[in-house]
Amino acid sequence: MSTKLMRFTLSAENPVVASRARYSQPPPAPVFDMHYDLEMGVVLHGRMRRFLGDTVAERGPGEAWLCGMWETHGFDIVEAPCEAVVMVIWPPLLASQRFPQVPALSLLAPFTLPVGQRPGQAPALAAEILHLGQGIAETAAGTGAARAVRLQLQVVELLVRLWETLDGQGVASSAVGPDAFHRLTPALDRAFASRRAVGSDEAARLCRMSTRQFARVFHDLMGITFARFATCQRLHGAADALLNTDEPVKTVAAEWGFVDASHLHRLFLKHYGCSPATYRSRCRSQDPG
Amino acid sequence: MSTKLMRFTLSAENPVVASRARYSQPPPAPVFDMHYDLEMGVVLHGRMRRFLGDTVAERGPGEAWLCGMWETHGFDIVEAPCEAVVMVIWPPLLASQRFPQVPALSLLAPFTLPVGQRPGQAPALAAEILHLGQGIAETAAGTGAARAVRLQLQVVELLVRLWETLDGQGVASSAVGPDAFHRLTPALDRAFASRRAVGSDEAARLCRMSTRQFARVFHDLMGITFARFATCQRLHGAADALLNTDEPVKTVAAEWGFVDASHLHRLFLKHYGCSPATYRSRCRSQDPG
Structure with a gap:
């Protein structure tokens, strides 16, 4: 991602993409986008301002943002150089994954809660979130026959870590089953x-x-x-x-x-x-x- | 795990357990065990000797071992103090997981190949395997509402990394589908x-x-x-x-x-x-x- 818009074709065969984005200076103007696929990002270095719907929030190293389906989002750079890892996720991948160990866990919930209630800033976890983000950036840029699978596992792990900070909010709705x-x-x-x-x-x-x-x-x-x-x-x-x-x-x-x-x-x-x-x-x- | 035998009750609700094992000195005699559940381990420190069926192999930091179903296995300590992370996995968890991104990926294959062909020693990956093993030990000892899910994701990630070193061996058999x-x-x-x-x-x-x-x-x-x-x-x-x-x-x-x-x-x-x-x-x- 630079200031240019990303266009991906996600599918069951390619449900997650991730890349490291580097900004040596702020874009001329905030760039907005929206898409069906979900977006999650972690700031690795510097600071950025994230626009999500009608809200604005700053994010620094080890802090994450989550954009829901068709949610207008944009960014500006507060402290350059700024680096982030940006992940784009095919929604059905998350909708169908359930874990019998933790039936309340909904991987979509972090994206569907009202913006103010979403996870992303947890000072006690910043070092861990940063570490997970760096690992994802490395896997995305790396090689290996099953690189895409490892990327998916790492992105889901980050999401589960963020879900845990919700402390009982974002529980799988009783109205919606895995199907x-x-x-x-x-x-x-x-x-x-x-x-x-x-x-x-x-x-x-x-x-x-x-x-x-x-x-x-x-x-x-x-x-x-x-x-x-x-x-x-x-x-x-x-x-x-x-x-x-x-x-x-x-x-x-x-x-x-x-x-x-x-x-x-x-x-x-x-x-x-x-x-x-x-x-x-x-x-x-x-x-x- | 110490020299005492581990007894677990694994199930869909509890498909993976892991723990860090520390050996300040060799056991009086090698201890053998076998079980339905699969076992994977990574040496974190020191050196151990692993007995698997009729084979013996040494493992040092960043090297892994994999025990198949009902496979007699045991160990001895070569260089104390020795530390390892030991994972025990409920077989159906691995049998059913398929990834459309990499259809050839079989999570059971690393356990079912003849012992000599299994992954576990890859000098170029030792640092990465060690790092994954340490992360698993930390998650196992940690907290969090979805700790069990993160543990599962990390164990599967390690297994995928090991599978990649097989380089085309250990491909999902055409005779067996996900069901x-x-x-x-x-x-x-x-x-x-x-x-x-x-x-x-x-x-x-x-x-x-x-x-x-x-x-x-x-x-x-x-x-x-x-x-x-x-x-x-x-x-x-x-x-x-x-x-x-x-x-x-x-x-x-x-x-x-x-x-x-x-x-x-x-x-x-x-x-x-x-x-x-x-x-x-x-x-x-x-x-x-």
């Missing part, structure tokens, strides 16, 4: 495949649940409502189109099911912190690809 | 519940497989034949009876389905390296419990 993600898959697939707004009623029917039950399971597991999930998925599609085509903003808005260009504009300001046009020019100028 | 252990469960349950010799034909029938197919799947997954598995399970039952009752050896032999006391005697010499009587007196004198 909850699987049960929601028809709704997710429909949202991912659709360029128009998919309603919660339709999504619930696809999952063979009542609208009320669907809403509860979805929110408990994913940390956001289905409506927000579906909107963000379309915004993400529009953002991709802005980066990869020369189509006018108006056309992109229509193609991705937004009422008009000003509708897309408003949502872009809210989720990416800038207008569609600024997003297009800023990202293009920063991305050498 | 192989589950399919063998009826045979294992019958062997565990029985005090008489359970035949392979009967075991295959219970698993709804042909005798030939059962033999192949069993050996590929467990690393030993079913006949040996069933015999060792009865020997283990007899050993427990020797320790926990005052029954004569002859009675114990009859109760556990051996032809007579000399049959049990012969098998004890082979698997525990001593006679039933010696086993009884030696273990009792060493076990303060």
